[in-house]
Amino acid sequence: MKGGKSIIRSAHCLKTLVWLLIFLIGGRLVAIDTIRCQLADGFDFPVGKPNGDNYYKFRGYHANGHMGEDWNGRGGGDSDLGAPIYATARGVVVISENIGAGWGNCIVVRHAYRDETGKIAMVDSQYGHLHQRIGRVGQIVEKGQLIGAMGSNNGMYAVHLHFEMRKNLHIGMNRSQFARDDTNYYSPTAFINKHRVLQSSPQKYPIPTGLFAPYGRSLADARIDTGNAVQVPVLPSIKPDSALPAAGPADDDEDFWSKLRARLKQGKVIDGNQPQQ
């Protein structure tokens, strides 16, 4: 009978352990999946805060074309390199990552706000090609808070901010799976202008952070964003037995790069989100 009791006790221990695991895992999932945050009290422009002063839209939002806006400094050239990028509104950072490909450093912030019907809605703002990211995932940022610096995606583009506002919270960096139109995206400027000042309160609301469609870094995902991107040239390789002087090709490369940069600045080559012409 002694043996029987110990089996029962072991079974009981096992059951307790299983429940403990379920509790721990369950609690962890809840903790990771939502961050409590107050509603946004309004939306401002992400550069030249709050109104976009000294910046202009080099390219605007076009459904089935360019799903965001490209913002440039009025100083011209790459004088806006490293310029401050601000959170458009209070929210939770849900992506902060170097995505590579045509994107480079990206931040996505999720905002809960009270829409014009009084309902609580959510929207994602996305900031691409950053020279530097400052926000980290799970961090609550305030409207106008510094979240990055303007960049060129490592010289792939003339320096600018690619900025999107998404109504579909599942997009993340996986745009290839979603229709490129008004069902999934807002025109950023139209959205901001319509929501400059909003009603907020001290109450905090759970903001989900894990809604994104899986981003497998598959070729299809990379291609949709870089299909028409500037092809970064492959530097000419020097044959091992080449008779060229060691310094020879460098001048040619420099010339090639400066021409490419000039074309970028003149807008003859544009970033990867341009529609097929």
Ligand SMILES: [Zn+2]
């Ligand atoms: Zn763009």
